[in-house]
Amino acid sequence: MEYRGSQFYDREEQFARYTARRGSAENANDTLEEPIIWEMSGDVKDFSILDVGCGDARFGWKLLQAGAKHYTGLEGSQNMYGLAVRTLQEVPSQSKVIHTTIEDWTQAQNPKEASSYDLVVSRLVLHYIEDLESIFNQIYEVMKPGGRFIFSVEHPVITSTLQPTGLRTDWVVDQYFVPGYRTQDWMGGPVMKFHRTVEDYFQAGRSAGFQVVNLRESKPVRERFIHQETYERRQRIPLFLFMELRKPAT
Numbered sequence: 001m002e003y004r005g006s007q008f009y010d011r012e013e014q015f016a017r018y019t020a021r022r023g024s025a026e027n028a029n030d031t032l033e034e035p036i037i038w039e040m041s042g043d044v045k046d047f048s049i050l051d052v053g054c055g056d057a058r059f060g061w062k063l064l065q066a067g068a069k070h071y072t073g074l075e076g077s078q079n080m081y082g083l084a085v086r087t088l089q090e091v092p093s094q095s096k097v098i099h100t101t102i103e104d105w106t107q108a109q110n111p112k113e114a115s116s117y118d119l120v121v122s123r124l125v126l127h128y129i130e131d132l133e134s135i136f137n138q139i140y141e142v143m144k145p146g147g148r149f150i151f152s153v154e155h156p157v158i159t160s161t162l163q164p165t166g167l168r169t170d171w172v173v174d175q176y177f178v179p180g181y182r183t184q185d186w187m188g189g190p191v192m193k194f195h196r197t198v199e200d201y202f203q204a205g206r207s208a209g210f211q212v213v214n215l216r217e218s219k220p221v222r223e224r225f226i227h228q229e230t231y232e233r234r235q236r237i238p239l240f241l242f243m244e245l246r247k248p249a250t
């Protein structure tokens with residue numbers, strides 16, 4: 001059996017390995033991904049924020065500490081949802097976690113949610129999703145005019161040819177212009193990730209009506225690494241792609 005999206009995180013062995021990896025020194029999320037998300041987010045004071053695929057919602061906690069007014073997380077995995085509820089239990093009036101797949105949330109069309117968020121974030125989730133168009137349209141709907149949508153994904157040079165995890169010394173980029181699901185042996189189990197090109201992400205944003213205002217890659221910064229060797233390894237290939245989209249003000 002192959003596992004898509006949040007199903008993967010509800011397999012106990014993979015969930016344990018993923019959470020252990022996230023806690024390890026010099027992990028890619030803390031050294032390469034999160035710093036750029038913060039740089040792109042800027043000042044979040046008084047913002048209402050939606051996090052699409054929030055995981056354990058630790059980012060939500062940090063956003064509230066940084067002055068955000070309210071945080072809503074959407075999460076499809078029961079295991080992750082449980083962690084997220086625990087992370088935010090001390091701030092119930094400022095936070096909400098909804099246990100839903102992103103696809104179901106997209107279909108639900110809650111009119112009360114329309115134009116309600118200053119910032120929507122989605123970190124390392126959209127490469128699990130096939131129908132990007134519907135999700136981008138729904139995110140556009142729920143954002144305030146002038147609001148921003150910031151997301152990170154596994155970089156398309158990585159998702160083109162998914163290789164087993166481990167300390168890699170070489171990479172393959174192949175079938176780059178062939179979109180679709182690929183299966184990877186990841187954290188000791190199979191998972192399906194949806195490959196699309198950099199241009200596909202860019203055009204999906206424009207088709208939904210967004211202005212694409214920023215694009216980043218996970219260029220490493222020496223100070224964020226303990227070991228020179230890890231820093232040099234991270235200079236070889238981009239692991240993550242980031243985009244910032246804006247809903248026009250009028």
Ligand SMILES: C[S@@+](CC[C@H](N)C(=O)[O-])C[C@H]1O[C@@H](n2cnc3c(N)ncnc32)[C@H](O)[C@@H]1O
Pocket residue numbers: 004005006007009052053054055056074075076077080100101102103122123124125128129
């Ligand atoms: C790599 S984790 C990232 C979690 C969090 N955004 C972070 O950066 O710490 C991916 C998360 O996306 C969730 N996810 C993946 N596909 C999903 C879907 N279709 N609907 C809801 N959640 C999904 C998974 O359950 C998992 O928590």
